[in-house]
Amino acid sequence: MKIATYNVNGVNGRLPVLLRWLEETKPDVACLQELKAPQENFPEQALLDAGYKAIWHGQKSWNGVAILARNMEITERCRVLPGDPDDLHSRYIEAEVNGIIIGCLYLPNGNPAPGPKFDYKLQWFERLTTHAADLLASGLPVVLTGDYNVMPTEIDVYKPERWVNDALFRPETREAFKTLAAQGWTDAIRKLHPDEIIYTFFDYFRDAYGRNAGLRIDHFLLSPQLDSRLIAAAVDRNVRGWEKSSDHAPVWIELADL
């Protein structure tokens, strides 16, 4: 079972690229972030025509998350991150697909830091950590994936010294990721590629992609039940080089069937 995550940066503007990527790489499940589309403007029919059922939580202009599945039912569990009824951002959606709980998340950017946006990021991180603990306690196999907006360690950023005060790399942010992972989650990319330079984001300007000036901010966290099933994990880096690409590249894992 191949599960992918892709911050599309506008699902309608990105539709040709998204459809090409789905056709070429055929993930069984695809988690999308930054739809940047209201609920009613999601390209449901185009994805159905491509073989994918979808659930999504849209929002006008910003945010928005979706879970797609090919030849499998998607059973929605929730479409907001529990813990704050006043949080109206569409940043989390969770479903069961083929016996696996899939949490698709778009963690807040948090810049500028310090400030209210950074406070929101850390609060959102705490809510995610609380929810993640509940998921672990359920004993079910869980994949928490998406755009975490965190470079967990120095090898996950091309020039770490330039990012120390950025919301994506500040000590508080890295600590929050570490605390979450320490519950018992496995960073799938790092389990299989512990020392490799791997990026999932390249800025649009200054030829960041061509210079490999990237960040690793899109992650897969696996619950312990899935550790022994992890076969492969990689980035579809070439997709970032396509015409009209998102600034993120897709990331995927392959899990052994039971």
Add this chain to the structure above:
DNA sequence: ATGCCGTGGAAACCACGA
């Protein structure tokens, strides 16, 4: 160290992203 690019929505510029 930076919004130089890109998207969406409203309005012919602005907010936001990382």
